[in-house]
Amino acid sequence: MTVFTSAGFIILFVLLMIVYFVVPKKAQTPILLAFSYGFYFMVSRKLPVYMLITTAVTYLSALLLQRITDGQKTYLDDKKAELTGDEKKEIKRKFEKRRKLVLVIGLVINFSFLAFFKYTDFLLDNACSLLANLGLNVEHQALNLVLPLGISFYTFQSTGYMIDVYRKKVAAERNLPKLALFVSYFPQIIEGPIGRFDRLASQFDQKHSFSFDRLKKGICLILWGCVKKLIIADNLAPLVNGISENYSQFGGSQILIGMLFYGIQLYADFSGYMDMASGYSKILGIEIAENFRRPYFSTSLAEFWRRWHISLCSWFKDYLFYPVFMSKGLMKLGKKLRAKGHREAAKNVPTFISMAVVWFLTGLWHGACWPEIVWGFSNGLIMIFSLQFAKAYDGVNKALRIKTDSAVWKCFRIVRTYLLVTLLNFICTFATFRDSLSAFAIMIKNPVPAYLSVSYLFPGIIDRGIVTLAVTLLACLTLFFVSLYEEKKNVLLYEAIMKKSWIVQGLVFILLLFFVLVFAVGGENGLSGGFMYAQF
Amino acid sequence: MTHIKRLSKLAAVILAAVIVGGLINFALVPVMYEHWAQHDRNGYSDRIDTLIVGDSLTMYSVQPSLLDKNAKCFSFNSATAAQFLDESYYLIKDFIAREHIKTVYLGLDYYRFYNVEANDENGLSDIILKRLNDPGVKAEYLREKFKPDDIFDLLFRSRVYSDKITQAASNVKTKLSYEYRHYLPLNEESSYYDRGFVLTYRNEPETEEHDIDLANLRTAEFDMLKKTVELCAANGVKLNVFHTPMKYARMDSIKNYGVFLNAMLEMSESCGFRYCDFNYYRGRGGLSDDTCFINSSHLNGRGSEIFMDWFCKAFTASDEECGGLFDYPTG
Amino acid sequence: MREQILEILQELRPDVDFENETALITDGILESFDIVALVGELSDAFGVELHVADLVPDNFNSVDGMISLIEKLRDDE
DSSP, X not given: OOGGGSHHHHHHHHHHHHHHHHSOHHHHHHHHHHHHHHHHHHHHSSOOHHHHHHHXXXXXXXXXXXXXXXXXXHHHHHTTTTOOHHHHHHHHHHHHHHHHXXXXXXXXXXXXXXXXXXXXXXXXXXXXXXXXXXTOOOOOOOOOOOOOTTHHHHHHHHHXXXXXXXXXXSOOOOOHHHHHHHHHOHHHHTTOOOXXXXXXXXXXXXXXXXXXXXXXXXXXXXXXXXXXXXXXXXXXXXXXXXXHHOGGGSOHHHHHHHHHHHHHHHHHHHHHHHHHHHHHHHHTTOOOOOOBSOGGGOSSHHHHHHHBSHHHHHHHIIIIIHHHHTSHHHHHHHHHHHHTTOHHHHHHHHHHHHHHHHHHHHHHHHXXXXXXXXXXXXXXXXXXXXHHTHHHHHHHHHHTTOOTTSHHHHHHHHHHHHHHHHXXXXXXXXXXXXXXXXXXXXXXXXXXXXXXXXXXXXXXXXXGOHHHHHHHHHHHHHHHHHHHHHHHHTSOHHHHHHTSOHHHHHHHHHHHHHHHHHHSOOOTTOOOOOOOOSOO | OOHHHHHHHHHXXXXXXXXXHHHHHHHHSOOOTHHXXXXXXXXXXXXXXXXXXXXXXXXXXXXXXXXHHHHTSOEEEOOOTTOOHHHHHHHHHHHHHXXXXXXXXXXXXXXXXXXXXXXXXXXXXXXXXXXXXXXXXXXXXXXXXXXXXXXXXXXXXXXXXXXXXXXXXXXXXXXXXXHHHTTOOOSSSEEEEXXXXXXXXXXXXXXXXXOOBOSSBOHXXXXXXXXXXXXXXXXXXXXXXXXXXXXXXXXXXXXTHHHHHHHHHHHXXXXXXXXXXXXXXXXXXXXXXXXXBXXXXXXXXXXXXXXXXXXXXXXHSOHHHHHHHBOXXXX | OHHHHHHHHHHHOTTSOTTTOSOTTTTTOSXXXXXXXXXXXXXXXXXXXXXXXXXXXXXXXXXXXXXXXXXHHHHXX
């Protein structure tokens, strides 16, 4: 059950649609903005104070940056003739310093909110353990702060915009409602994707009229998202949670199956939600960024991270990896190494250092705890190793005479990547590191199932009945074949269906609709209908 | 594509969806006693002057035909499986509004008085909703119970019964049968018999113990009971409350049943209704644990016949006589 | 300059036809690891300092784009 499938939201969205498509173009952005803020309040039950502050800081610092940039340009244009080359350079430096200062202050303010809410307890915990190790026992009370809804996402989205303005990639936005909408846009606020200003905000400028075609596509996406999230993910949850919380009660093969399904559950949950968000947004005429591209068909971990949570990785690449890599320190290092003739190292060392930083922070973004950090860092480490030993690896393949362009080899790499991702998931799925290691040990010792019974292989789900289990597995298979189709044809299935006759479209719609309506687990307040003989 | 063409295609798809939805409902929504019960109630509407409510304990035990003979009334058994006390309240209210009710027999279930989460919040029940004929009572029930997300379950009942898909074929067969369509009893193990009563001769010899402690009872339940008492008093309806007998071994496994019993006896005194717990009927030994029960707590058809004899005796007797029929533990 | 750039590119990614490609970035032909390798090589070969702001598709989508970038950087200095 998510907000996107609740009756309340659907009714409100329909009302939004009616108003949105009737009002003149000028009013569309303010209406979306009001709806987004209302949505924020409806979901979090709190006023979006921190989001407002972030919006204000972002808006003002971007304008200030623009002012300085424009000021620099006019100054230099006016005095072009009078100044010498050196004087010009000096002026540029001065302006640059000012711009950098404004950017840094803006970034610090915005990130400090995120840091405060998300990482204070983590920092305090670690500080206290550190002090304890040094013999000082300091008591501290966990603050247990509740994160403002969406703070991880809107902070990154806003700071991306600020950096884009600094880099002169986009001009600062003078229209405050437009910027505020960019920060708070409701389909993205809870789980992303992290949008880019040039691609998202430019859509707010256009007039959006009702399109039946977009409505069909949107509904199709929403229903497909429901299949993924409500049928696959929500039904796999008891299986996965049971194993992650009580792994010692299970056999090695059960842990293995559970972890393999965890990857599916995570994908179905996250991408299903993305599909719903995307569908609703599409109906309004706004396309949000792609966040998943059939990630489990990746042949390497590096490729996986180009297909999984794309908007986050892309953000880290553009706003962290490149700046770190192109920083004076690392550029100098590279130069030095090249000068000494170490061309490989000159390329690799700065790359690896940048990657280490990015993946450390990626892990940290996912959670304020060591397992997540270790998980992120491990991903980075594995990719660093595969880059470093790429040539050696090719050599081994050649020696073993493996046909690297065969379909079989590709399948092998796909399976290997999935297993690698599953293995990495061990790190942060269990309560502590020790638990992860224990669970892994149990799995390694006994990977073969003791019984081949449904209740042994699928604990947790089976409690919901054999029909639920069958439907879940059927949905998983459907997901697999749909993904396979999309991977092979490089086209989204629903787009392909929309090109067929209206009868085909109607049939698909009815099939999806009833599959979801009949089998999607309802909310906690499902009707207590039923034909029960015994009292319970 | 012209607008008319497009609209008619859309209409065709929507119509197809409604038909498919109806077919799925027909196949998945199980055969339920509601089908007969509602037909009976509507058929006898003007004559019903006595109402029986409660959960499945009552549904399998109280036979309107036998009650009518002894109490000279025309009764209807609107007990349903897992009926909560507030649902009984709404049913009573509905029958008072629509029929000429003079007497109500309310069957209790000790489990409802047990402090467990499952008893705390019962949501909207489509079965109860359907059984409410009076628009005013229905609206009140909805106001109290309806949550926006219930709308999916209400519009498309198959959602609630999706796990019944394996029985879809036999379900459809039954629904198309002559008996079903003409509201005749099915030739089944537990079939609807007459005016809400369900007859079965199923019999499980084993007893399942119920290891619970009734020392701390749910006050909400007593509040609801009080509300029911007030409702009946306000409408000049005589309220009788009872508890059906269960197997001895089951009875023994429940801790502090006496707390529940005494609370009920006290309440019956202070609120002025007759309460009869048939676990303590002086002829209790006449009900064989082996043959008269479906399972540890529900009477079957054989048990019900014997029970109805006691039931009628107890409720047609005077207060004094009735007291003499029961052997409640003192202290 | 063109020859030099082509030489660097071919050594980096012999599988790509740099002469004719005009969407190296937008089509995802060059990946971030290729870019980072390229940056160092170009900055050394032509003595220019690249900045993050220069890493836009327009500058790297084709050899011509890279030429204009380097020329612009040289002018600015």
